[in-house]
Amino acid sequence: MSENVCAVIVTWNRLETLKTALAHILAQTVKPAMILIADNNSTDGTREFLTTLKDQPNMGCLYLDTNVGSAGAIASAMKLGLGLADYDYFWILDDDTFYDKNALRELIDNIRNSPFDLLGLHGALIRFGKKRPLDPASKLQAADYALIDGALIKTAAIRQAGVVDEKFFMMCDDHEYCMRLKKHGFRIGVLQSGTDNRLYLGGQGRFTRATLWRGYYSSRNHLLIIRQYFSLVNLMGYVFLQVKLITAAALLAPDRFQRVKFRLVGIWHGIRGIGGKTLDPGTLKFRSVKQ
Missing domain, CATH: 3.90.550.10 (Spore Coat Polysaccharide Biosynthesis Protein SpsA; Chain A)
Structure with a gap:
């Protein structure tokens, strides 16, 4: 059938x-x-x-x-x-x-x-x-x-x-x-x-390589969504979550500087409305971006 x-x-x-x-x-x-x-x-x-x-x-x-x-x-x-x-x-x-x-x-x-x-x-x-x-x-x-x-x-x-x-x-x-x-x-x-x-092969764990680049895309893409479907409540929730995640990374992550940087860059790219593949998950290198 x-x-x-x-x-x-x-x-x-x-x-x-x-x-x-x-x-x-x-x-x-x-x-x-x-x-x-x-x-x-x-x-x-x-x-x-x-x-x-x-x-x-x-x-x-x-x-x-x-x-x-x-x-x-x-x-x-x-x-x-x-x-x-x-x-x-x-x-x-x-x-x-x-x-x-x-x-x-x-x-x-x-x-x-x-x-x-x-x-x-x-x-x-x-x-x-x-x-x-x-x-x-x-x-x-x-x-x-x-x-x-x-x-x-x-x-x-x-x-x-x-x-x-x-x-x-x-x-x-x-x-x-x-x-x-x-x-x-x-x-x-x-x-x-x-x-x-x-199986969650895309990435598990708290401070893994996968969550490093995923943190960038998550912070960027959530902001892209807020730009498209704006809500003050959602924006406030987003700000609270990012502060929480950045603070945790800064205090606890072994790669704290890179992890905080990636999330901050994600926020910046989200503010600018930049989408697409901007960070290569394999090399962890950023591509040049244009708005």
């Missing part, structure tokens, strides 16, 4: 994890009509592996010339999918999350029988500029924010509100997308089904 769903998988230099993630997608009891794999210019043999899939039905690969981050890759794959066929839904996936075989079936069943236009597996309420947890006892509920990894989105909503904004590169793109969908009158929901196993 095939459903009219276009699954989008974003990957970068995680070949073995990608293979496992793809196996979980192919094992779904309700299978996507199309699987699009967006490769962010991997150098670990991912592209060579993807070429072996070219003859498989209902599977396509998008080879990006440079690493445009998760936001850029999702946006590119969404645009490609919108031009391929009139799918009912897009299922947005990362390469380090593995899904139970009934994950897609549950998402489809619940989005069909609810008022939601985007249905994610994790999310939050936003109160006074801060994320608040959802009711753990409620399996299906309305939310202000849903994690885009694992989210099922109605194609009609994407066509009206647009694709994910690639200027965010990494971090906060799902936050902005939920705000944009709501601005267009669409509703966000969360299905707490427990059907996903997220």
Whole structure:
């Protein structure tokens, strides 16, 4: 049985994890009509592996010339999918999350029988500029924010509100997308089904290399969102959070000077409205930017 769903998988230099993630997608009891794999210019043999899939039905690969981050890759794959066929839904996936075989079936069943236009597996309420947890006892509920990894989105909503904004590169793109969908009158929901196993390979820990460059993009992108959807409450919450994080880094981080610098540069770039890939996660070097 095939459903009219276009699954989008974003990957970068995680070949073995990608293979496992793809196996979980192919094992779904309700299978996507199309699987699009967006490769962010991997150098670990991912592209060579993807070429072996070219003859498989209902599977396509998008080879990006440079690493445009998760936001850029999702946006590119969404645009490609919108031009391929009139799918009912897009299922947005990362390469380090593995899904139970009934994950897609549950998402489809619940989005069909609810008022939601985007249905994610994790999310939050936003109160006074801060994320608040959802009711753990409620399996299906309305939310202000849903994690885009694992989210099922109605194609009609994407066509009206647009694709994910690639200027965010990494971090906060799902936050902005939920705000944009709501601005267009669409509703966000969360299905707490427990059907996903997220490995969090993108970065965990308090003062790791990943949280160093993520701190830059988080501070910048949150400010870009505030510029676009201004709220005094959200601005005050942002200022409080940045002061807290900068103080913690200055007092506790072993790389305190670099960490504080990256966050301050992120704030400055956010004030100036600068988006895109401005800090290379691999080299930790900034690119020249123009406003």
